[in-house]
Amino acid sequence: MASLPVQALPASKRLDEPPPAHTRIGPVILSVANISLDFGGVRAISDVSFDVREHEVLAIIGPNGAGKSSMLNVINGVYHAQQGRIRFKDREFAAMQPHRAAAMGIARTFQNLALFKGMSVLDNIMTGRNMKMRTGILAQALRVGPAEREEMRHREVVEHIIDFLEIQAYRKTPVGRLAYGLQKRVDLGRALALEPEVLLLDEPMAGMNVEEKQDMCRFILDVNEQYGTTIVLIEHDMGVVMDISDRIVVLDYGRKIGDGTPGEVRGNRAVIDAYLGATH
Amino acid sequence: MFFRENGQFKSTYRADMQLLPIAQDRYFVLALVAFAFFAVPLLVSDYLYLSIINPFLILTLAAIGLNLLVGYCGQISIGHAAFMAWGAYAAYNLVQRVPMLNFLVVLVLAGLVAALVGMFFGIPSLRIKGLYLAVATLAAQFFTDWIFARVKWFTNYSSSGSVSTAPVQIFGWTIGTPRDKYLFVLGVVIVFTLVARNLVRGHLGRAWMATRDMDVAAEVIGIRPVYAKLTAFGVSSFYCGVAGALWGFFHLGSWEPLAFNLNLSFDLLFMIIIGGMGSILGSYLGAAFIVALPIALNQIPEKLGVPLSTAMASNVEFMIFGSLIVLFLVLEPHGLARLWAIGKEKLRLWPFPH
Structure with a gap:
């Protein structure tokens, strides 16, 4: 930090x-x-x-x-x-x-929740890191070294954000199931993931x-x-x-x-x- | 399943992000794969391979492909049999014209041809969504039906318009018997299932799902819609292209353009709707359902001793089939995969209520 x-x-x-x-x-x-x-x-x-x-x-x-x-x-x-x-x-x-x-x-949160409903809290915030992820389609398809290492590096950043927002308990929960206030936090977390x-x-x-x-x-x-x-x-x-x-x-x-x-x-x-x- | 993740603590991100984080799941899947490779060939008759198992596996591959596009990226397509056709004809022409190519290479090239065509027909998705896109993808279907019926070069100037294939050889292994075909197709499908799982849990998969769930928000956090949608069309068509080549070479043997018509497109769509949108497991379940149901409906009255005329049987089959699809759409729009997930969740706690 x-x-x-x-x-x-x-x-x-x-x-x-x-x-x-x-x-x-x-x-x-x-x-x-x-x-x-x-x-x-x-x-x-x-x-x-x-x-x-x-x-x-x-x-x-x-x-x-x-x-x-x-x-x-x-x-x-x-x-x-x-x-x-x-x-x-x-x-x-x-x-x-x-x-x-x-x-x-420039990152942004939304007035009416615009989370990715079908995805978990973790995946929602990980998506905020997408822009910074570079491995190609083949490396991802086979999940060879670089793809996995990249994924883990960004996972670590995302875990810091999850800690910061105190939503550790909901990491794997689909966002649709969370209470409104928590969803707002996830929205903030996704924006923060862009640093x-x-x-x-x-x-x-x-x-x-x-x-x-x-x-x-x-x-x-x-x-x-x-x-x-x-x-x-x-x-x-x-x-x-x-x-x-x-x-x-x-x-x-x-x-x-x-x-x-x-x-x-x-x-x-x-x-x-x-x-x-x-x-x- | 009937077990819980108790006591399986993850201490590294790698362990937490693996394909099947619960150990019992891993053993179960490995056992299932071993069973499919070693036990099934000992147990199953040629009829079962030809009428159920082989078509099931190949259509599963196509359904996974369509699911990547519709279920994961949210872009509807009702022309996916067209991309299977491109794969099948590409493979046919490659085998005819460049005979020294290994069939595995042919499969990949056939997939790539289908991917290119798929990306071309995916371009409208950048501007239109939903029903309008569905109609635009219908164009792919009609264009493909037309081109393979009219342009004789693709069918190697055969007079009837249909093409036929010789048994495939790979590294000296002639894939001739139904059992050989099964083993080869099984290998291909398992590899592509793994690839699909890897793709959807990587950043490409997240880009697809983000585009599906909330496209404006996806754009605002830096996902280019062009990239997400066209890769989804490309990968999806690649899968269907490979499936089409397998369908042609290992299931049909010889075929005419009508083999890949709109009916097949609809069947694929039914598979992912019944099986479960956005679920790889759902693609398997849906394909199994669609392939096995007509046969079961055909045979059950016979086994029960209720004689039905053939015409009657096929009519009843359609009626039951139609009502099942409606029932599924109404009662469980997320398909068999969701039922499976709900059952699993309930069993985690069973027999305790909380």
Whole structure:
């Protein structure tokens, strides 16, 4: 495991408070500029721009239909925006492709569970390693040395992820049989298996009870701290959002209406109007 | 089975990832293979080889091939007999035109020809799914029926359009008797079963299953749909090509293009539906079911002393067959393999309720 960035700080500080944001957060790693997305005349996103900085936790919030999930889909190439550019690690794209996004280090979890239902927990997470596996079809067919060694190497990484997410007991269980909260963890595990630099989480805590939400928050913050992974998450629970994010982007009807620290966003008039309704 | 994995702890990933992690399973399968190779030849009559065992084994191979595509990768095909035809005609032409080739090489080449054709007809799968893809694969069936009936080169300009084969020789072993054919086919099927198991538990198999279960998620974690779908079509057609060559040389002996028509495609599909989608064992069970059932339905009334006219018997056979398929689809869509798995799970705890 990567050494904790936190360890650089004095122990006393580490225990009571998270490291101050400015020591952890790096330069801009991902930026979307002037993104507009239409679905046959319906405008889902119009002219949205924002930056994501390395190692930060960025939340995207907004009422239903604000274009949050579409935004994530544009970032990892499931949707192609009609206008705008995506800049990731100093390369600029008009449209991402899903496998290129994956290869460059963007992983993703899904709002409605998108696990591979017919496969075990282990296989689901192993599939996240697929991109890094190279042995050819013949070597796999005969399962000769290299194929098996490769499989074992990646199995070890996957076992670390299983340990981290505390799902050892369900390793061989078909994911369809797991409780909802555990399935969400497997979804996170599959994304982590890519060893991403940017992790896009689409409502990781939707439909969970308080304990499950706390567990999930802990996993997200641990991933962020231990691996330094940049997190972009969509979440509706404002308590969670205000608590764990460094910065918040607010969308409403496909437009960006707020962008800043939790404190700034909380005081933003447009945001309050969008959530509470404004009299026009 | 009637045993549990108690006390068999795995301390290495290799031990945990082996084909049959439970020791008793390994012994059982080894015993079964030994029985098939050494005991069956002593017990079985030529009639049984010709009418049941050999067709069962060859169709199992084809069913495994179709299962890799439909059951593991989720791409439906109702034209797989076409790829068997390509394998059979490729083998026939290779044997005719390049007689010095070893038949094992011929088998592999026949498989490769079928794989190429299969990948070509798999290209529509990149754009369409489900029923639409099924209709597109039907094109493979009709095109193949047409080309082998019309293009005389493939049938070596035989006047009737049918082709016939001489007994195969491998390393001086003439595979002529039904028993020899059985032993050869058995060897081939066992090797290809192992290969299929290895493929589906490796990263290629995971790519297939991921594409089957949730194609968008698969793409997002870096699996290229082009790669997953076309390899599935290729490997699947390879299996069917080899099975087709075996079907032609060891079961039919001589055949005409109609031998690989739509009916055979449907039979293969029934096998994997009844046997179990996404299960290698299911391919065996389904093939056994489809091959043995008509014969059993034919013989049981006779044995029971109920005289049935031939016409009546064949009608009853169709009715029972049809209703069994409907029953299976309704009651256990995952087929015999799932029933087997459920039984095994129940027996793990039996006779204790928890």
